[in-house]
Amino acid sequence: MELRQIRAFVVVADEASFTRAATRLNKVQSAVSASVRNLERQLGVELFERTTHHVHLTEAGRLFLPEARRTLAAAQEAQHVLEQLRGGLRGEVRLGLIQTPRHIVVQPALLIAEFRAQHPGVTVSVQAAGSVRHAEDLRRRRLDVAFVILPPEATAGLDLHVLASEKLQLLCRADHPLAERDQVELADLVDQPFIETPATWGNRLATDAAFARAGLTRKIAYEIGDAAGLASLVKHGLGIALGPMSFITEDEIRAVPLASDPPSLTLSLAVPAGHAVSAPAKALLETARELSEPTA
Template sequence: MDLRQLEHFVTVADEMHFTRAAERLFISQSGLSASIRALEKELAAELFIRNTRRMELTDAGRALLEESRRTLASAAAARDAVAAVRGLHRGTLRVGTEQCLGVVDVAAELARFHQAHPGVELSVQQAGSAHLVEEVRLGRLDIAFVAEPAQPPEDVSFLRLASEPMMLICHPEHPLAGREQIEWAALAGAAFVDFHPSWGSRRTTDRGFAAAGLSRAVASEVNDVHTLLDLVGRGLGLAVVPGPIARKKAHKLSVVALPADAPRWDVAIARPDTATTLAAAEFLAPIRKRFKA
């Protein structure tokens, strides 16, 4: 059994699909299948239940998965320990971010790190916070800039950078435009534009409406900040968004404060509870100092 076999096994377990796992690992599907079969033979146990419709882990597979994650994390930490002695000249930093967080300029931070450590390969993924947190949990990302979830997973820790209110935005001619603050009841029955459910902003908004005992109709669901702002600007719905997004078109849209009990936009850095890589630690050090996180 070697580390490469464990990496193959963990990737297949994450994807539950040999073709997708092979694509992620940049190897042939036949080569991946052979690696898994060899591992099963060495352990004298089947790791996956395979049928024509789906795959799932066996009891032996579930037991091996947790230990494999720990072993791979320990191996990465060992490589980092050696790299720390020699200096950070190579390696990979995998960073995730949700769009328009506003609190931190992720692109500028990446540029700063790249200038200081040009030999480290950077990989960036932009997606909703829920997806990014799961990527961190599964070990596919080293860190991610996200909206902190209300119920964080046990094996991911969060460094909060900032907290600010969510805001309502609407067309300047909407009946709610011009108000300083509204109550939840004023939003009953309104049509909304919002992001995909995996976005932190969407989850924060949904949590607020649920706590207020209100249902709402999301007429338009988008995956891009600028599209959301354009739809609201054309009078096609209201939107509840973080302050950084509301301020992007404050000169064209009406921005209204939500009730005092509305959930806040908490921006945080998600990282695994296991050892942080040397590259991630170097990347985070000036950010943590600046935000006192």
């Protein structure tokens, strides 16, 4: 067996497609198919069930997959050890970025800058998207580390390193009828026009889940993929929102606590669970830990 054959098998398993695997590996599909066929021939088993439109792991493939992942991880770790002996950590770490609260210490740009200063031989490639997309890319091993804001029910398959947590509150104009309340119930908000973040954002997931648990439905008037833009729409009286205090960028906006078990937004750095973390990814997490520690 060769590492390139094992890598081709793992990527096809992750993508459930020879076409997508070839794109990810930057190879022609026939080369990927040949690598997997040669691996199957050497092992004496079929690893995939192939149909015209679908590719599924066989029982043998499901048993072999975790061992294949461990083999690739061990080979990568051995390479990183040798690279460190030759003069420092090398390689690449693929990092997923989201819009993060302004007040947290571990801002993405600061993290990347500090990490690059510590490990100039490591390339940091970044991808900006919503937390749901990052979670799926981590599970499929398309990313090594990602900033995510996800409710607990959306974190399966991930290990989380928590950076900050905030409670959701009602965000409304200072002259809104609810602005002077000490607290509000979700039921008080169902007739209000809502300004929302996209469905792949952690804030939206938490809000949707809170209303679903309460058996309530709200009216979404606007959807915007920018926290400052959301605050601006609230400021101009176009609707209300649920969000953390860190979303507030305007003096005209008030935050009113939710009365019953308000959901939290937890910002974390996530890595795939159940897989060896590469040396560059471990180093990035260590840099984040150092930045998050309070200074004397």
